[in-house]
Structure formats: C-alpha cells, structure tokens
Amino acid sequence: MINIVxxxxxxxxxxxxxxxxELDGVVVRPTYLSICQADQRYYQGSRPAEVxxxxxxxxxxxxxIGEVIYDKTGEFEAGDNVVMIPNTPMGxxxxxxxxxxxxxxxxxxxxxxxxxxIKLDSSRVVKIPDDFDPKVSxxxxxxxxxxxxxxxxxxxxxxxxxxxxxxxxxxLGFITALLLKNRFPQSKIIVFGKHLENLNLFSFADxxxxxxxxxxxxxxxxxxxxxxxSASQSAIEQIIDLINPQGTINLFGVSEYPIPVNTRMVLExxxxxxxxxxxxxxxxxxxxxxxxxxxxxxxxxxxxVTNICEINTLxxxxxxxxxxxxxxxxxTILKWNK
Amino acid sequence: MIFAAILAGGIGSxxxxxxxPKQFLTLGNKPVIIHTIEKFVINxxxxxxxxxIPKNFINHTNNLINDYIGENDDIIVIEGGETRNDTIMNxxxxxxxxxxxxxxxxxxxxxxxxxxxxxxxxxDNIDAxxxxxxxxxxxxxxxxxxxxVNGETIxxxxxRDYYYQGQTPQSFNIKKLFNLINSLTEAETNxxxxxxKIFTLKDEDVHxxxxxxxxxxxxxxxxxxxxxxxxxDGND
Numbered sequence: 001m002i003n004i005v006x007x008x009x010x011x012x013x014x015x016x017x018x019x020x021x022e023l024d025g026v027v028v029r030p031t032y033l034s035i036c037q038a039d040q041r042y043y044q045g046s047r048p049a050e051v052x053x054x055x056x057x058x059x060x061x062x063x064x065i066g067e068v069i070y071d072k073t074g075e076f077e078a079g080d081n082v083v084m085i086p087n088t089p090m091g092x093x094x095x096x097x098x099x100x101x102x103x104x105x106x107x108x109x110x111x112x113x114x115x116x117x118i119k120l121d122s123s124r125v126v127k128i129p130d131d132f133d134p135k136v137s138x139x140x141x142x143x144x145x146x147x148x149x150x151x152x153x154x155x156x157x158x159x160x161x162x163x164x165x166x167x168x169x170x171x172l173g174f175i176t177a178l179l180l181k182n183r184f185p186q187s188k189i190i191v192f193g194k195h196l197e198n199l200n201l202f203s204f205a206d207x208x209x210x211x212x213x214x215x216x217x218x219x220x221x222x223x224x225x226x227x228x229x230s231a232s233q234s235a236i237e238q239i240i241d242l243i244n245p246q247g248t249i250n251l252f253g254v255s256e257y258p259i260p261v262n263t264r265m266v267l268e269x270x271x272x273x274x275x276x277x278x279x280x281x282x283x284x285x286x287x288x289x290x291x292x293x294x295x296x297x298x299x300x301x302x303x304x305v306t307n308i309c310e311i312n313t314l315x316x317x318x319x320x321x322x323x324x325x326x327x328x329x330x331x332t333i334l335k336w337n338k
Numbered sequence: 339m340i341f342a343a344i345l346a347g348g349i350g351s352x353x354x355x356x357x358x359p360k361q362f363l364t365l366g367n368k369p370v371i372i373h374t375i376e377k378f379v380i381n382x383x384x385x386x387x388x389x390x391i392p393k394n395f396i397n398h399t400n401n402l403i404n405d406y407i408g409e410n411d412d413i414i415v416i417e418g419g420e421t422r423n424d425t426i427m428n429x430x431x432x433x434x435x436x437x438x439x440x441x442x443x444x445x446x447x448x449x450x451x452x453x454x455x456x457x458x459x460x461x462d463n464i465d466a467x468x469x470x471x472x473x474x475x476x477x478x479x480x481x482x483x484x485x486x487v488n489g490e491t492i493x494x495x496x497x498r499d500y501y502y503q504g505q506t507p508q509s510f511n512i513k514k515l516f517n518l519i520n521s522l523t524e525a526e527t528n529x530x531x532x533x534x535k536i537f538t539l540k541d542e543d544v545h546x547x548x549x550x551x552x553x554x555x556x557x558x559x560x561x562x563x564x565x566x567x568x569x570x571d572g573n574d
Contacts, residue, residue, distance in 0.1 A: 001373065001380065002373045002376075002377070002453050004550065004552050016552045018454060018565075018568050018571075019569075020569060027380055069380055069382060070379075070380035070381075070382065078382035116458055117380075117456075117457050337458065
C-alpha cells in the first residue's frame with residue numbers, strides 16, 4: 001500500500017513524501033500525537049550537524065495514539081484505540097529491548113508518527129479503553145519512560161524508600177513524582193525545582209523545594225534526576241549531597257554534553273547510578289493498567305496539557321513546534337487531521 | 339451502505355507509447371490500480387468496492403486482485419461505460435440491482451489512477467457525503483488561471499483565490515445522484531464531463547473536501563516517471 005509520510009527534511013522544513021508498505025501488520029491512523037524535546041531538537045536543528053545529516057529526512061514524533069483501521073492478523077478490530085510503541089526490536093538480545101543496539105526507535109533513526117497511516121507489528125500496539133482522555137493518552141509513551149525507570153528502581157533499591165527526591169519541575173519530573181506517589185503511597189515524595197510556579201502544580205507531592213532554598217537537615221533515601229541538559233550537573237551534585245548511603249540515583253535527563261560527577265562521594269556513600277531511557281511493551285501494558293486502576297491520575301496528568309494544536313496542514317505542524325518551543329511547561333498535543 | 343467506485347473505464351489514450359492502459363502500469367512493485375484499490379480495502383467503513391474497467395480487461399483485473407490482494411468478496415469488477423458519467427451510472431445500476439438503493443447509502447467515486455489518495459481524504463469524503471449529500475476533493479489553485487475561448491488571446495484572468503483544482507474522490511448520496519442523472523436532458527448529458535457538475539447544474543450544493551498536493555493523477559508518461567521517482571526517494 002502507498003502511504004504519505006510527512007518528514008522533516010531539514011530543520012524547520014517539513015515535506016510530503018511517499019512510502020510503500022506491505023499490508024502484513026496493523027495499520028493505524030494517528031489521532032493524537034505529542035511533541036517531545038527530542039523532536040524539538042531535530043526541528044530546531046540543535047542536534048550535531050552530522051546527526052542531522054545522517055537521520056534526516058525523517059518523520060518526527062514518537063509519542064502518540066491512533067485508531068486501528070486494518071489488521072490482517074485479526075488481533076485488533078477496526079476502530080480500536082491504541083497506543084503505539086516507538087521502540088522496535090530487530091533481534092533477540094540479552095538486555096531489555098529498549099537498551100538493545102539491535103532495536104530501532106521511531107523518530108530517531110526511522111520514521112515517527114507524522115503520516116497518513118502507520119504500519120506496525122501487532123506487538124508494537126497496545127489497546128487503550130475508549131474512555132481514556134486522548135490528550136493525556138497522547139503522551140503515554142513519556143509516562144512509560146518514568147514507569148520503566150521506577151520498575152527498575154524498585155528492583156535495585158536495597159535501602160528504605162522513606163524519602164524519595166525528584167529533581168526537575170518539568171514534564172518528566174511531574175510524571176515521575178506522580179507515579180512514585182501512586183506506587184509508594186507511604187513514601188515521602190520531595191520535589192526539587194527551580195521554578196516556583198511549576199513546583200506549585202505538584203500538589204500531590206509531600207514537599208516542594210526550590211533548589212537554592214533546601215533545609216539543612218533534609219535527607220533523601222533515593223534520588224530521581226529529571227532535569228537534563230547542562231543543569232543535570234548541579235542536580236546530580238545536590239542529590240549526592242542529600243542522599244543517604246547506599247541509595248540509588250536514577251538518571252532520566254538527556255544532555256548533549258558530558259556531565260561531570262563527584263565520584264569520590266559516590267564511592268564514599270556506596271551509591272548506585274542507574275540510567276533510564278525509552279521503554280518497552282511491558283511498560284506500556286503497565287501504564288495502561290495503572291491508568292485503568294487509578295483514573296484519578298488523569299486529573300493530575302491533564303495539567304500537563306498546555307497546548308492543543310489541530311494539524312490540517314504542514315504549516316500547522318510548524319506552528320505547533322514553534323508554540324511548543326516557547327512553552328516553559330507542559331506538553332503540546334497535536335490533534336492529527338493531516 | 340458505503341460503496342466505492344474505482345473508475346478505470348478509460349483506456350488511457352493520453353499515455354502514449356504503450357498499449358497497456360495507464361492503470362495497469364507498475365508503480366513501485368505493483369500495478370497502479372492495485373495500490374488504489376488497497377486504499378479502499380483497508381477502510382472498514384466501506385462495504386463494497388466496485389471496480390469499473392474496459393470489458394477486455396475484466397479478467398486481467400480479477401487476476402491481479404487475486405495475485406496482490408487475495409480473494410476478497412467485497413471487490414467486484416464490472417464493465418465501465420463510454421464516458422465517465424456512463425461508468426458511474428453502471429456502478430449505480432449494479433448497486434440498484436444487487437443491493438437496492440436506500441436514502442442513506444453513499445458512493446465514493448475515485449480515479450483508478452490516483453493511488454496516492456490518503457485515508458484522511460477518504461474519511462472526510464464519507465463524512466461530507468453523509469452530511470451534505472455531495473462533495474468534491476479539491477486543492478487551492480496555485481497557478482494563475484487564464485481563460486481563453488479562442489485559444490489565442492486571453493479573455494479574462496479570474497481571481498485565483500476563488501479557484502480550486504478538482505481531484506477525486508467525488509462522493510454522493512446515491513439516491514440523490516441517481517435522481518439527478520435521470521432528470522438530465524440529452525443536451526445536458528452531452529456537456530457533463532464531471533459528476534459534481536450534475537449537482538451544480540441542478541443548483542444542488544457540493545461541499546469541498548481538502549485534497550492533497552500528493553494526490554496526483556497519473557495521466558501522462560511523465561506522471562508515472564515522477565510518481566516512481568518520488569516513491570523510490572521515499573523508500574530510501
């Protein structure tokens with residue numbers, strides 16, 4: 001079948017292109033998509049020139065839901081609402097598929113979701129209930145990243161989980177803190193951020209602190225870094241200062257630059273650093289189940305929806321990216337009508 | 339019910355240099371018409387797909403469908419007509435004889451040589467035909483339109499903002515279309531090259547559906563070459 005794909009040709013320039021796909025998987029029509037920082041870095045051209053040269057043209061966006069329109073395998077029915085999994089394993093590996101070099105990832109190496117139709121293997125599609133808010137569901141993928149990090153953390157941590165510190169008052173910090181509160185209701189969730197107006201939205205957290213104004217006696221058992229970029233350095237530094245011995249530091253923030261870490265104190269306190277990136281099918285299934293069991297989470301997650309843009313043309317798509325770029329908090333949701 | 343009529347009645351006289359009608363030429367790794375039919379096969383809202391083809395190509399078309407799509411009871415290949423409207427009329431007659439025509443049923447008519455039609459365009463056609471009774475897929479005109487009656491000098495240059503280029507699908511409430519066709523005089527029938535014109539001639543509204551620049555019609559050898567080139571480029 002012929003498919004029309006909307007690719008980023010060069011920074012800030014989208015174009016239509018034509019692709020031919022076999023009808024051997026699940027064909028999904030995208031409905032609601034969500035812009036991620038990684039998409040924005042391609043769009044703005046802030047990735048290194050050699051990366052842009054290698055990866056573009058490419059359709060952006062790896063967060064999104066859609067409607068099944070055709071499934072030859074019969075596993076799904078036309079009209080089913082589904083969340084799409086961007087990670088695509090290309091072979092067996094000894095590690096989780098989201099860390100495997102054998103996996104491909106949509107919107108980073110192969111086409112993302114901005115197209116008329118998307119063909120996926122049936123294992124890359126998870127059904128969501130019809131009553132899920134589509135605007136929140138659009139960024140389930142981001143929620144799965146926090147979910148998989150927290151799942152790994154709960155297996156790794158050997159010391160008490162009484163006080164869990166989350167650094168970062170952006171989208172991922174919000175989601176990570178919310179999921180931690182939901183999973184460990186007895187733990188004290190303490191959020192550290194720079195912007196008080198953002199921190200005030202974390203009403204479910206037990207404590208919020210601005211990073212320059214932390215009480216002297218405050219300690220945490222485990223830390224979650226959701227800051228990213230060069231600011232990761234000061235966040236990791238503060239976590240190492242405040243964390244109890246043998247705690248874990250769970251890293252989520254992406255940085256284009258190498259980040260120096262005070263290894264002397266890591267050694268002294270016997271800390272464990274765990275990296276987190278992307279997610280896999282079990283995380284999507286887990287998040288969908290968590291949202292089903294805890295519908296009140298939608299009420300909090302809705303706060304992250306700050307821009308809703310209807311996309312009828314490629315100019316609309318450009319406008320949405322520009323709008324997202326100047327937003328300080330929240331997610332830009334694309335109601336896909338192209 | 340929702341019917342799709344894939345119009346492949348013509349023999350592609352403008353293609354030149356080949357005896358094979360343009361809808362059977364290869365685009366990527368399949369005949370053009372198969373790509374087009376696939377767009378309707380994957381749409382679960384569509385109940386039956388009627389492919390209208392010159393009589394001597396009916397068996398060939400059935401063989402291609404079997405080879406590329408597999409057995410499918412919802413695809414029916416029948417003979418097209420002399421003109422575009424005759425071809426549409428054949429599909430309506432077939433529907434009347436085999437399924438009956440009710441007030442709600444709609445027909446999506448589409449050129450067999452427009453394989454780049456999108457799911458979104460088909461969806462919008464279904465919605466508009468249901469809501470308004472008739473719709474045409476268009477894109478805003480980009481070139482300046484020049485009117486010349488004698489073919490030598492310009493008569494007028496209309497305001498471009500009011501002009502669109504017609505694509506397909508064109509979709510209709512079948513009963514409405516059927517009644518309008520039957521009410522045409524012979525003189526009217528002779529000047530009608532476009533199904534939507536039947537509606538406008540009878541002062542019936544035709545709603546606009548936004549097309550896509552990619553939804554090109556493969557009419558000339560150049561179009562097929564261009565289509566194959568952009569397809570190869572996209573598959574890289």
